[in-house]
Amino acid sequence: MSKEKVPEEDLNLPYFHGALMNQDADQLLVNDGDFMVTMKLQIDINKLVVRLKKGIRRYEIKRLPGSAKLGSRSKETIDKLINSLKTDVLEIKGEKIVLKRAIAKGKFQLMHKDVIFKKKIGAGAYGTVYRGRLVKTNEVIAVKKLDPESADEDGLAEMMKEARVMQLYDHPNIVKFHGFILDDLPYLLVLEFCNGGSVEDRLRDKGSRLTVPTRVHYTYMAACGMDYLHKKGCIHRDIASRNCLIHRGIVKMADFGMCRATTVYKMDMSKPCNVRWLAPEVWDNGETRFNTDVYAFGIMMWEFFEIPYATPYAEMKAGQVKRKTRTGYRLPPPAAMPKEVGDIMKECCQPAADKRPNAEKLKEMLEEVYKKQNPTETTHNSSLAAPVSTEPTAKSNIASKIDNGALKKKAEKEKKKSRDSKG
Ligand SMILES: Nc1ncnc2c1ncn2[C@@H]1O[C@H](COP(=O)(O)OP(=O)(O)O)[C@@H](O)[C@H]1O
Ligand SMILES: [Mg+2]
DSSP, X not given: OOOOOOOHHHHTOTTBOTTOOHHHHHHHOOSTTEEEEEEOSSTTEEEEEEEETTEEEEEEEEEETXXXXXXXXEESSHXXXXXXXXXXXXXXXXXXXXXXXXXXXXXXXXXXXXXXXXXXXXXOSSEEEEEEEETTTOOXXXXXXXXXXXXXXXXXXXXXXXXXXXXXXXXXXXXXXXXXXXXXXXXXXXXXXXXXXXXHHHHHHHGGGSOHHHHHHHHHHHHHHHHHHHHTTXXXXXXXXXXXXXXXXXXXXXOOTTOBSSSEEEOOTTSOOOGGGSOTTHHHHOEEEHHHHHHHHHHHHHHHHOSSOOOTTTTSOHHHHHHHHHTTOOOOOOTTSOHHHHHHHHHHTOSOGGGSOXXXXXXXXXXXXXXXXXXXXXXXXXXXXXXXXXOOOHHHHHHHHHHSSHHHHHHHHHHHHHHOOOO
């Protein structure tokens, strides 16, 4: 891949969409004559993408310093080339390239110059996560960077899957999506920053100092997030405490990398997966559904109450987890888990998938428990109500995240996660 920078004059063209993928570009070109310019992974190759009467066409623009060439037409810059095509129509393979409306970037398409980021706060499957700021509003953000070694067609496709679904959501218990950045390398996702890090890190760091009512509240908030997602027709497929983040005491579902907007999604069982959170019936046919998310939620409930924090079935290898859960073995409810929460956890993990509560029911049941545990809280908007006493300040949280080796731990965890496979 070329390491060259995209020329500033190209970047600033309102209709320059950088590495926008074909399927996303095609969606934006609605009427005949709608057009934009994109860039493939090598920046010297740009494409003019235009909707013509017979469909979408992609024409290669050769970009060299001081020239932009399409077919027989050559001008000094892309903008001049486009303007010339508008006034003096070019014909390629018997088809006239009629350009009518330049399609500008959408509201989720940000540019590198819109963000500032430096401090690393996390690491995941395909990238590194940083804390940063939006230049325009000074709002604190998290930036998920596609690492250079993953910045190929497949890596970009993964990143854009996450961006496409996240654009559709707006809920207090789902991490807010600000946008994606494809105008130049590195490719980025821009998200709401969560000052408390992941729930898993919080459970590890706070141990028994995290009260049972707070744990119940976390569980309830996560259920509100999952209920919203399911109502939007989306299976998360990676529900676990590591993928729930906390911001000012509010739990938010995050990491939509595996999420699918469908009611059944058949997964490739030959690829590594999160065996410990995987509903056992998935081994039969590879099908993940809303009720397999509910099973994973049950395992996450166990994580939320086990003190000190432990990986589910820590003493077992992945293969053993698979064998034992398929023959009916289940994690016993942790000692700190109130009985009624334990009963809900068992229902979520029961073998008969269709008997598991759906997310809405689960949310209602947990709301009941939450009300009992926190009698002074009003339930209206209770997903937003944080028990103040148990929450550290934003500042101390960020400091601990950066100073106490959390990153190293994260890297070790990711390594462990990737060892867990089919087994
Ligand atoms: N919006 C955010 N705010 C704060 N920290 C975040 C945010 N997004 C991710 N992180 C940190 O980065 C880690 C990896 O992010 P995640 O989205 O789970 O990536 P992956 O898909 O690679 O697992 C998280 O566990 C968390 O510690
Ligand atoms: Mg993750």
